[in-house]
Amino acid sequence: MRFFIKTTNHHRQPRTNMERSDFTPEEERLIEDEYQALLRDYLNSMHSQRVEIIERAYHLAKQAHNGVRRLSGEPYMMHPLSVARIVVKEIGLGSTSICAALLHDVVEDTDYTTEDIERMFGPKIASIVEGLTKLSGGVFADKAIKQAENVRKLVLTMSEDIRVMLVKLADRLHNMRTLAAQRPEKQRKIAAETQYIYAPMAHRLGLFPIKTELEDLSFKYEYPELYAEIEAKLTAIKGQQMDYFEEFAVPIRRKLTMMGYKFHLYARTKSVYSIYKKMYNQNKSFDQIYDFYALRIIVETELE
Numbered sequence: 001m002r003f004f005i006k007t008t009n010h011h012r013q014p015r016t017n018m019e020r021s022d023f024t025p026e027e028e029r030l031i032e033d034e035y036q037a038l039l040r041d042y043l044n045s046m047h048s049q050r051v052e053i054i055e056r057a058y059h060l061a062k063q064a065h066n067g068v069r070r071l072s073g074e075p076y077m078m079h080p081l082s083v084a085r086i087v088v089k090e091i092g093l094g095s096t097s098i099c100a101a102l103l104h105d106v107v108e109d110t111d112y113t114t115e116d117i118e119r120m121f122g123p124k125i126a127s128i129v130e131g132l133t134k135l136s137g138g139v140f141a142d143k144a145i146k147q148a149e150n151v152r153k154l155v156l157t158m159s160e161d162i163r164v165m166l167v168k169l170a171d172r173l174h175n176m177r178t179l180a181a182q183r184p185e186k187q188r189k190i191a192a193e194t195q196y197i198y199a200p201m202a203h204r205l206g207l208f209p210i211k212t213e214l215e216d217l218s219f220k221y222e223y224p225e226l227y228a229e230i231e232a233k234l235t236a237i238k239g240q241q242m243d244y245f246e247e248f249a250v251p252i253r254r255k256l257t258m259m260g261y262k263f264h265l266y267a268r269t270k271s272v273y274s275i276y277k278k279m280y281n282q283n284k285s286f287d288q289i290y291d292f293y294a295l296r297i298i299v300e301t302e303l304e
Contacts, residue, residue, distance in 0.1 A: 023067070023075055027074075027075050030074075030075070030078070031062065031075055031077050031078065031081070034078060034081040034082070034085075035058055035081055037085065038054075038058075038081055038084050038085050038088070038098070039051065039054070041085055041088045041089045042054065042088050042095070042098060045088055045089075045092070045094070046092075047088075047093075047094035047095060048094070048095070050094075050095040053095055053099055053121065054095055054098055054099060054102070056120070056121070057098070057099035057102040057103055057121065057125075058081075058102055060102075060103065060106065060112075060120070061077065061080050061102045061103055061106055062077050064106045064109075064110045064112060065077050065080070065105070065106075065109070065110075068109075070178070070181065071181040071182065072178060072180075072181040079105075079174060079175075079178075080101060080102045080103070080104060080105060081102070082174045082177075083101040083102075083104065083167070083170045083171050083174050084098045084101035084102050084170075086101075086170035086173055086174060087101045087166070087167055087170045090170070090173075090209070090210065091166055091169070091170060091207065091210070093163065093166060093167075096124050096125055096128070096163070097128070097163050097166065097167055099121060099125045100125050100128035100129050100132065100163065100167050101167050101170060101171070103117060103121070103125070103129050104129060104132045104133075104167060104171060105136075106129070107129055107130070107133045108133045108136050114126050114129065114130045114133070117129050117130075127160070127161060128161055128163050128164050128167060131160060131161060131164035132164060132167060132168060132171070135164070135168055162205075165201065165205070166205070168198075169198060169201065169202050169205070169207065169210060172194060172198045172214070173210055173213065173214060175190070176190070176191075176194055176213075176214060176217040176218070177217065179191070179217065179221055187221040188221060188222055190221075191217070191218040191219075191220075191221035191222045192218070192222060194214050194217070194218045195214075195215065195218035195219070195222070198214055199211050199214040199215045199218065202214060212271050212273075212274070215271065215273040215274075216271045216272050216273045218273075219272060219273040219276060220272075226276065227272055227276075230272045230275055230276055230286060231272050233286050234269070234272065234275070234292065237292070238269075241292050241293055242267065242293075244293075245267045245293050245295070248295070249265055249267075249295065252265065252295075252297070253265060256297070256299075261299050261300075262299070262300040263297055263298060263299045263300065264297070264298045264300075265295070265296070265297055266295075266296040266297075266298070267293050267294075267295060267296075268293065268294045268295075268296055269292065269293055270291070270292055270293065270294060275289060275292065
């Protein structure tokens, strides 16, 4: 999904009527800094180090999106860079998916074709980019037939290569993080689509942090006043709840230590959306909900 300001047609540049805008030296440094951060994320990962192909994908995407800005006013190139960082840092994918993330809007928004991508980067990256291009424009459409066709495309791309769906989730997550630039009616439409399609998909794929953030952001834009109310109440009791957690965790730590376990103990704050869902399902007010924190115990084991 693309959020950008359209500019004039140019060879190997975005099609459609777009107002082009050169970037300032500060914006060029912003783009370069984000790319260097992406490289650090990749080099710190467990994947084989294929920096050269990522470098080529970055330069092609930067040239293809040259001068284009998002609705927020920032350089469009910041979007594919951010998606690529989510792909490697938050999902844990490697160079093929990083390249596909960097290039995911190139075929749709410029004169480059899938054949161009395959010639320069090989069939795997081209196939993922093609799958992402097919999924562009969102799943919810104005007409039921079109909506059903888009859902069919979603299922087919998952069966062909699950990385298509994983990169798409990264794309949707960044779009949700930057949704404030959209008109309120567009925010609600995208939030509803995210809540009913992409958050459950992330859950099914085991991406719990992404699923939780997608749900929270969707709830924030669909019901902003209710979201703000619950968030404010959570903030007000945070210190009290953490004190309770520390007191509660003391005997657990002591017992596990006495038993000789190596373990990690974490307090996880429940999300605004999960608290709202409990209030709704149980027909309770905020004051009648008590389990705002979850205790997570991770025990290290040795397999023989």
